Amino acid sequence: MNPLRYLAPPRPFGDISNSTQEEIEGRELFANRDAIRAYRDACRRLDIGDSQTRENDMQAVREYEQSLQTNGPANLCFDLATRTKMGEELDNLHDMWSYVRYEKYLPATVKEDAEKHPSSKVLDPWHKAFWKPFYGRLEAEADAWAQIMSGKNHLNECPTYLLLALLCEQQTMDWDEAVALIRYCAVEGVELPKADFVDYLKAKDVTGLAKRLELDMNTIALSTEYVMGVGTMLLAYFRMHLPEALYECEDDLEPERWVPKKRLHDLMALQDGHEQAVQELIREIFYEMVLGGSDDDDEEGWDDDDDDTDEDEIMDEAD
Structure with a gap:
C-alpha cells in the first residue's frame, strides 16, 4: 500500500472574488517573502474584510498569480487532508528528534515507565516507510526547486517541496533541519544532525x-x-x-x-x-x-x- 496515498496534489486557487476565507489564508501562507509583500498584504486586507480596498486588492492578487503562470495556473492550494497528514508526519519526526536528544537526560522513573508503554515497541518509530518515498519525490523535484530558488516559475513541477515548505512555515520548523531529518529517515547510513x-x-x-x-x-x-x-x-x-x-x-x-x-x-x-x-x-x-x-x-x-x-x-x- 502506498504510504503517500493521503497526500493529494495541489490545485490552483479559485478566482479571488469567490475564494473562501481558508483559501485566502492559504494564499497568505504562501506569500512569506519580502518580494511578494504587496500580494501578502492584499490577502490580509481581504481576509479581514476591508471593503475600502477590496477591488484594488483583488486586482493585485490576480496580477501576481498570473505572473506565476507558465503553462497554466500555479497549483498552490493543498486540501485539508493532505495538510493534516503532512503535519502529523512532521510532528512525529520532530517528536522523535526531541526524544533521541532528551532520552539520556530523562529521570530514571520516566525511562522505566516508558519501557512499559506500547509506543516504545513500535517497529518504525521514525515512520521511515513514509519518508523514503517522500524523499524520492523530493529528489525527483530537486532541479525544479533549484529553479524556483533562482527566481524562475517552476511551481507546478515541485508540489512535494511546496507542501513541505508550507508545513514547515505553519509549524515553525527549521527548513534545513527538517530536510536533514527526512534524509536520515530515507537514506541508509546518513547520521542525525549534531545537536547534543x-x-x-x-x-x-x-x-x-x-x-x-x-x-x-x-x-x-x-x-x-x-x-x-x-x-x-x-x-x-x-x-x-x-x-x-x-x-x-x-x-x-x-x-x-x-x-x-x-x-x-x-x-x-x-x-x-x-x-x-x-x-x-x-x-x-x-x-x-x-x-x-x-x-x-x-x-x-x-x-x-x-x-x-x-x-x-x-x-x-x-x-
Missing part, C-alpha cells in the same frame, strides 16, 4: 545553544500523545522550560541576545561531568512540574531505586 546539549557546553557556545533551544521551544508537536513511551507533553514541558532555566530570554528577543544565567556559566565552566549536570537540571525541571518544586532535602531524598516511591502515581501526573 553537552557539545554546546563543552564548546562554550552560548549563542549556538540558545539557537538550539529556541528551535525546540518554537516547534512543539502534540498531534501524538507518546513517542517511544514518553509523553509528548512531558517533552514539550522540558523544551519550554529549559531555556528559562539557563537564560534571561524575553519573548521578543532573538536568541543571539539571550543573557546567560549563572547556572549556564557554571555548566560551561565544568571540566567534565557535563552529561550528569544536564541530567540533574532536567530532573529539577521534572520536579518543578510534578511536585511543584522541591528543596534540597527533597532532592536528596529522591532515590530512583527506592521501592517505597510510587512512581506510577508520579508519572500519571507527569503525563
